[in-house]
Amino acid sequence: MNSLTLHPLKSAKGEIQLPGSKSLSNRILLLAAQAKGVTTITNLLDSDDIRRMLESLDSIGVQFELSDDKTTCKVTGQAGPLKSEKALELFLGNAGTAMRPLAAALCLGEGEFTLTGEPRMYERPIGDLIDALLPLGANVEYLGDKDYPPLKIKATGINGGEVKIKGNISSQFLTALLMAAPMAKGDLTIVMDGELVSKPYIDITLDCMARFGITVENDNYQRFTIKGNQTYSAPETIMVEGDASSASYFLSLGALGGGPVRVHGTGLASIQGDAQYAKVLEQMGAKITWSDFWIQAEAPENGAKLQAVDVDLNHIPDAAMTIATTALFATGTTKITNIYNWRVKETDRLNAMATELTKLGATVVEGNDYIEVTPPAEIQSAAIDTYDDHRIAMCFSLAAFGNSDIIINDPGCTSKTFPTYFELFKQVTIEK
Numbered sequence: 251m252n253s254l255t256l257h258p259l260k261s262a263k264g265e266i267q268l269p270g271s272k273s274l275s276n277r278i279l280l281l282a283a284q285a286k287g288v289t290t291i292t293n294l295l296d297s298d299d300i301r302r303m304l305e306s307l308d309s310i311g312v313q314f315e316l317s318d319d320k321t322t323c324k325v326t327g328q329a330g331p332l333k334s335e336k337a338l339e340l341f342l343g344n345a346g347t348a349m350r351p352l353a354a355a356l357c358l359g360e361g362e363f364t365l366t367g368e369p370r371m372y373e374r375p376i377g378d379l380i381d382a383l384l385p386l387g388a389n390v391e392y393l394g395d396k397d398y399p400p401l402k403i404k405a406t407g408i409n410g411g412e413v414k415i416k417g418n419i420s421s422q423f424l425t426a427l428l429m430a431a432p433m434a435k436g437d438l439t440i441v442m443d444g445e446l447v448s449k450p451y452i453d454i455t456l457d458c459m460a461r462f463g464i465t466v467e468n469d470n471y472q473r474f475t476i477k478g479n480q481t482y483s484a485p486e487t488i489m490v491e492g493d494a495s496s497a498s499y500f501l502s503l504g505a506l507g508g509g510p511v512r513v514h515g516t517g518l519a520s521i522q523g524d525a526q527y528a529k530v531l532e533q534m535g536a537k538i539t540w541s542d543f544w545i546q547a548e549a550p551e552n553g554a555k556l557q558a559v560d561v562d563l564n565h566i567p568d569a570a571m572t573i574a575t576t577a578l579f580a581t582g583t584t585k586i587t588n589i590y591n592w593r594v595k596e597t598d599r600l601n602a603m604a605t606e607l608t609k610l611g612a613t614v615v616e617g618n619d620y621i622e623v624t625p626p627a628e629i630q631s632a633a634i635d636t637y638d639d640h641r642i643a644m645c646f647s648l649a650a651f652g653n654s655d656i657i658i659n660d661p662g663c664t665s666k667t668f669p670t671y672f673e674l675f676k677q678v679t680i681e682k
């Protein structure tokens with residue numbers, strides 16, 4: 251297997267222009283495809299997850315022009331739900347932000363769609379979304395295990411009314427239903443059935459819908475009311491913010507390697523919850539400076555060490571993984587809680603993080619919904635398995651701040667959201 255050896259690092263310093271946000275790119279593409287008018291999207295992310303969405307829209311017949319560098323996309327919207335005269339099979343890889351929103355959107359129009367993906371996608375639940383779509387008149391069939399993709403959808407439209415949805419496993423189910431709701435045949439009220447995880451992603455969804463002209467009545471994230479029979483309207487141009495989850499690795503590099511490391515594209519004005527990652531680093535002692543459009547991280551003042559934290563990171567599940575590897579260099583035991591849904595993402599992330607941190611010599615407690623990390627006296631050299639999980643490859647690059655070589659197996663898996671990660675990593679780090 252292909253692997254990358256990272257030699258021990260002395261310092262990190264520099265500036266990074268972040269690639270576009272995955273969450274925003276896929277939401278904006280889908281809304282633009284259904285909107286009335288032409289949307290020019292800039293700073294679109296060029297990565298596997300976005301390619302899966304673009305390929306699907308292309309198969310459905312949505313017209314778009316992609317620039318040579320694939321970061322500008324001019325989409326001609328369909329002025330309504332997506333339709334296809336012939337039955338289509340759409341391959342969505344392991345992109346949650348393509349599978350879940352498309353599953354709801356494709357119920358709205360006309361046609362027969364089979365949604366497939368990588369083997370891991372068939373282990374990632376979707377039942378809570380389908381359970382909300384079926385009572386609204388959708389026709390969705392499980393082709394494999396109940397509650398999991400692959401799916402067959404026969405589009406019949408979705409009715410208005412009131413429906414309950416569970417949000418304790420993934421916020422993407424609510425996101426999917428919200429984005430489809432304006433095109434339902436009547437007004438729709440969505441009621442949360444229990445806890446909602448990863449809540450800031452709902453703010454991203456509502457913000458994107460607003461940019462395409464749709465208002466949602468949000469009653470404290472418990473009830474959402476949306477008028478039916480509406481059409482999204484193209485905002486003409488829309489710029490995708492830099493990816494705040496991708497920013498986390500560079501902010502930690504700045505905090506561990508002296509810095510300053512400045513990431514451009516996310517900041518105080520960002521709609522992405524993962525920008526709050528910088529606050530957790532600050533709590534650990536890092537020096538953080540913000541503007542509306544960039545965030546900068548440096549080591550703690552006066553040569554102090556980072557300190558362990560005990561934090562509920564349910565609101566930033568993706569960036570939270572970077573705290574787990576930053577904790578390798580903090581004094582004390584770091585505990586990250588309320589992260590059960592790490593288990594249903596690209597891999598069982600709680601188990602994978604515990605296994606790989608242990609290889610480095612850390613003492614790790616893997617709870618059902620938490621992880622505790624106590625750093626070793628000296629980080630051991632190890633070959634890190636990445637489980638086809640981009641974030642494991644990226645967050646373990648921080649371990650190179652020890653005194654040993656760190657081998658990252660299958661580094662190419664960063665292509666899911668950040669194909670250029672290791673190039674940029676090399677640009678801002680200096681070896682011992």
Ligand SMILES: O=C(O)C1=C[C@@H](OP(=O)(O)O)[C@@H](O)[C@H](O)C1
Pocket residue numbers: 272273274346347419420421422425447448451567568591
């Ligand atoms: O809506 C989104 O764009 C996302 C929501 C989160 O998933 P969950 O809601 O499943 O935690 C996050 O982990 C994922 O990378 C992107």
Ligand SMILES: C=C(OP(=O)(O)O)C(=O)O
Pocket residue numbers: 344345346347568595596641667
């Ligand atoms: C969980 C993630 O992705 P997905 O959009 O496939 O859920 C992620 O990017 O960390």
